Amino acid sequence: MTTEATPPPDATPPTDATPPVAKDGGGGGAGAGPRALARQRRLRSVLRFWRQYRTHRAGLLGLAALVLFALTALTAPLTVGSDVAGVTGAPGRPLESPSGEFPLGTDRFGRDLLGLLVWGSRVSLLVGLLAAVLSVAIGALVGITAGHFRGAYATVMMRITDWFLVMPTLVLAIALATVMSRSLGTIVLAIGVTSWPTTARLVRAQTLAVESRPYIERAKALGGGHWHIMSRHVLPNVMPLVLAQTTLMISSSILAEATLAFLGLGDPTVVSWGGLLQEAREAGAVSSGAWWYLVPPGVAIAVVALAFTLCGRAVESVLNPRLGVAR
Template structure:
C-alpha cells in the first residue's frame, strides 16, 4: 500500500525580503550602501573619535597628512584638524540632506496630490505656481533666499527645500492623474470615504515608489547645494561643513591641495552613494521598469 504525499507550497517571502533581494542584485547599489553606512558612522561618531572642537586650533597650520599622528589628515591654514572637520562635516551634510529632502518631498507630495486628484482650476493654479518656480534657476533662487533669510544652517536647509519641491510635485501629480480613475478609488468614493482619506490612504501609497527613488536625487542635490553656498562664503561659519573646508582650502590650493581635496573627495563619494542607492531602489521598487 503506497501513501500519496503532496508537497505543501512554500510560503512566499515577506515583501521586505523580496525588496532586499532585488536591491542586492545590483552590486553598484551595494557599494553605494556601504559608502552611505561609512558616512553615517562618521556622522554618528563625530566627537567620539575626534573629541576636539573642529573649529579650534589643533596643531601647527598646514601640517601635511600622516606627518603628525595627533592630526592624521593634517591641518588647514588656521591649524584646525581636518579629520575632525571631516567627521563633523558628515553630520552637517547628512542633516541638511535629510531635512531638506523631507521638507521638499512633503511640499511636493501635498501640492502634487491635491493638483492631480482634483484637477480643474485647482490643478491650473498649482501647476502655474510650480512653473513660476521652475522658471528661476534653482541656484539663483537659492542665493536670493539665503540673502533674505540668512546663512544659518536652519535657513539654508529651508531654502534648499523651497527650490527642490517642484520636481516631486509634478511627479506626484502625474501618478495621481493615472491612479484617480482606478476601481479601488471609485469603490472608496462609493463607500463614502472622504477625499483626504482617499488621497493619503488609498492613492498615495501606490504613488510612493518613484518618490522614494527620487528622494535619493534630492539628498545628493541638497548636499551639493549646501557645499556650493559654503564654497562661496555663504555657509554657516559656526559649523564645520565640507563646503566650508573647500572654500577655505582654495586659498592654499596650489601649495596645500589636500585642504580642499579631502573634503571634496568626501562630497563626491557621498553624492555617488546616493546615486547608486537610487538606482538600487529603482530596481527593487520597479522591477519591470528595468526590463
C-alpha cells in the same frame, strides 16, 4: 401505539450561541488576527525588497559607503572630540602638509583636517537629509492634491510649479539664503522650497494614473471623502516613487549645501564640507599648493553624492522594474 424518543439526560441541544474558535493563534482578542496578518505582509514585503535590492551590485556598494559615512558621523564626538573646530589652541602649524601626526594635514588655523572632515560629515549629511525630506514632502503634497482636485486649483499649482522649474534652483536658493539669517535652518529651507517641482510633477502624474482605476470609483461611490481617497488609496500607491525620489534628492541637497557654504552663505559657526572648501579658497590653498586642504572635502562630497545616487537608482529599479535601470 407509538412512543416519542426522548434525548438522554446528559445531552444538550445544539445552539447557535456557541462562539467561533479563534484562528489567529493568539490570545483570542478581537483584531489580533488582522494585525498579525498585516505585520506578516509588511515583513514579507521588506524581505522581498531586500532580496531584489541585493541583486544590484552598485546599490550594495552605495549602501556600504553610506553606512560607513553614517557610522563615522555618529561616532564623531567619540573619535575626534567635540572641540576639534576650536581655533584657539590648535595642535599644529597653519597649512602643514600631511604627516604621521596629521594624516590629512592642517588648515589655515593649524587644526587637524581629518578631525574637521569627520565632524563636518555630521552637518553635511544632516542638512542634505532634512532638505531632501522637506523638498519631497512639499512636492508630494502639491502633486497629490493637484492630481486629485484638478480644475482651477490644479491649473494654478502647475503654473507655479512650471515657474519654479524654469527658474535656476541655485539662484533661488542663493537669493533666499541672502535675505535670511545665516544658519543651518536657512540652508535647509532655501534648498527645500526651491527643489520640489520635479517631485510634484512626477507625483501628480502617478496620482492621475491611480485615480483612473476602478477601485477609486467604488470608494467614491461608497462615500469616501477627499481625505480618505488621498490618504488611503493614492498615498500608498505613490509612496514607492516618493521613497526613490527622496534618496535621489539627498545627493542633490548635499551638493547644494556645499555650494551655498562655499559661497559664504552657510553658518560660519559650524563645520561642513562646503565650509572647508570655502575656508580653503579664502586661505589661498590653490595658489599656495595646499592640495590637502581642497581634495579631502571635495572627494567626500563626491563620494556621498555618488553613493546616494547609486542607492536611489537601485531603489527605483526595485520598486518600478519597468524602468529597466542597469544593474
